[in-house]
Amino acid sequence: MNAGGLPRTQGEGTRAVRRADGGGLRAYLRGVSIVIISMLASARHLSYNRRTMRIFWPSPLPLALLAGAALFSGVGPAAARAEQTAAPAPPPATLTAAQMSGAVSIDAMSVPTPGELFAALGKQIKPNWSAAYRGPLTAAYSDRAQLALNLGGLVADGYVAVEAQDSQQVKNLGKDILKLASSLGVSKEILERGKRITDFAEQNDWNGLREELEATQNEVKQAMEAKRDDELITLVSLGGWIRGTQVVSDAVLKNFTPQTASVLRQPAVVAFLRAKLDKLPARLQDEPLIKKLSAQLADIEKLVSFPLGGTASKEDVQKLNQQTTAMVNDIVTKI
Amino acid sequence: MNNGSLSSRSRRLLRHSTTFLCCAVFAVAAIPSAPLAQAAEDTSGETDARVDALELAGALSNDGYKIRDGHWSGTFKAGDAPVLAVNLYAGNQYYFSLAATDKAKKVAVTVFDENGKLLAGELISRDNERPLAAAGVAPEASGPYYVRVQLLEGQPADFCLICTYK
Numbered sequence: 493m494n495a496g497g498l499p500r501t502q503g504e505g506t507r508a509v510r511r512a513d514g515g516g517l518r519a520y521l522r523g524v525s526i527v528i529i530s531m532l533a534s535a536r537h538l539s540y541n542r543r544t545m546r547i548f549w550p551s552p553l554p555l556a557l558l559a560g561a562a563l564f565s566g567v568g569p570a571a572a573r574a575e576q577t578a579a580p581a582p583p584p585a586t587l588t589a590a591q592m593s594g595a596v597s598i599d600a601m602s603v604p605t606p607g608e609l610f611a612a613l614g615k616q617i618k619p620n621w622s623a624a625y626r627g628p629l630t631a632a633y634s635d636r637a638q639l640a641l642n643l644g645g646l647v648a649d650g651y652v653a654v655e656a657q658d659s660q661q662v663k664n665l666g667k668d669i670l671k672l673a674s675s676l677g678v679s680k681e682i683l684e685r686g687k688r689i690t691d692f693a694e695q696n697d698w699n700g701l702r703e704e705l706e707a708t709q710n711e712v713k714q715a716m717e718a719k720r721d722d723e724l725i726t727l728v729s730l731g732g733w734i735r736g737t738q739v740v741s742d743a744v745l746k747n748f749t750p751q752t753a754s755v756l757r758q759p760a761v762v763a764f765l766r767a768k769l770d771k772l773p774a775r776l777q778d779e780p781l782i783k784k785l786s787a788q789l790a791d792i793e794k795l796v797s798f799p800l801g802g803t804a805s806k807e808d809v810q811k812l813n814q815q816t817t818a819m820v821n822d823i824v825t826k827i
Numbered sequence: 828m829n830n831g832s833l834s835s836r837s838r839r840l841l842r843h844s845t846t847f848l849c850c851a852v853f854a855v856a857a858i859p860s861a862p863l864a865q866a867a868e869d870t871s872g873e874t875d876a877r878v879d880a881l882e883l884a885g886a887l888s889n890d891g892y893k894i895r896d897g898h899w900s901g902t903f904k905a906g907d908a909p910v911l912a913v914n915l916y917a918g919n920q921y922y923f924s925l926a927a928t929d930k931a932k933k934v935a936v937t938v939f940d941e942n943g944k945l946l947a948g949e950l951i952s953r954d955n956e957r958p959l960a961a962a963g964v965a966p967e968a969s970g971p972y973y974v975r976v977q978l979l980e981g982q983p984a985d986f987c988l989i990c991t992y993k
Contacts, residue, residue: 585945588943589943591908591973592941595912598897600898604913604914612918702893703893703896754968755916755917757968757969
């Protein structure tokens, strides 16, 4: 693989190069300046023999200053060049606990898309993706939190249709997404995206569709941010994650192996979503639907937090599927 | 051995030279030792970095990688090592593509597992003007991972990190 002709190296880590900050050169200049000043300071004590044309240093002090300046200057120009070309120290090969706990988590990168999860699952089994379809949403939601949750769920449905390579289903879902976005007041921003989804579906450009679905979701989130509806952004991600996990847990249950089940391991994602829910405004946290989802997420976190190298048992996968199915039903039932 | 003293004219000349050189020394000492102060960058820097990161990620998409729409942008300086928490799935292959604005000269991106251990993988880099770096990994276990970005050489600069997967 050659990404734009860039040089590549195999193996661990990257070589670090010590930055050239000119420190050596400045030290040299300081040293020279000190030498000159010490010479001039003692110049009044210099004597010049006109006959022999020799200069005499009458005191050891200037010589001491000279010697000190030479030591103080540290590196001369040759040493400064050597510093810049010296072998660089490699960066640390591990992260400390402090660095890991201080790591940034952001919605756009720390929450994986359903497409990533489906891609990982698809490498192990061939799920019947069309069996995971659900009927169109018929309710006219008025609650904005519920709208946001369902919007996320519809985007996840789009990924399911892409996996099934069903262009008609993708187009149908594109229209449903646009309808919900309209209810949220952000349809203008994603009108163009809706057209692109239809175009990609007609061209059977499945990779393009996966990127377009995420871009549509992100555009909705940006529009929400612009309208100061930031709290809804978390709910869009949550709705998509719940629906995606429901689909995958069902597929794993029907094709259970320990290796297949291990794909469900995502403790940090659930922890991130729970933390985001805890930061929602009080009026949203008090909504019965949000309270219920929050409590259910706490149970789910235990089910997807098995140790590294381990896997979920079939019973746990079944519980996970039941839990996420119940959550999806709560989300689609009009408040 | 003293054989007479300098003339008064020479002493005046010496005095003036000393004053001049003292000023020169203070000027040299006033040069900041390291460019640690973060320059105020406008968002166009982050946009430029994102364009470059997308270009690098786009080259990878020729091999079947899908580009995630989200990105992580910010400003870093030498000595910083910002870390991003992500969730990766076993079976998938990922590339994390990093770009920085032209005040940076060399950048690096590395991926670590949940125990902080470096994940071996493929590394790509381009130094000097608008440097780029990418790290390709194929995790063996699903779960949390950490992506570290670094400015190895250059002045504080804007950066952008993009993820691709297949």
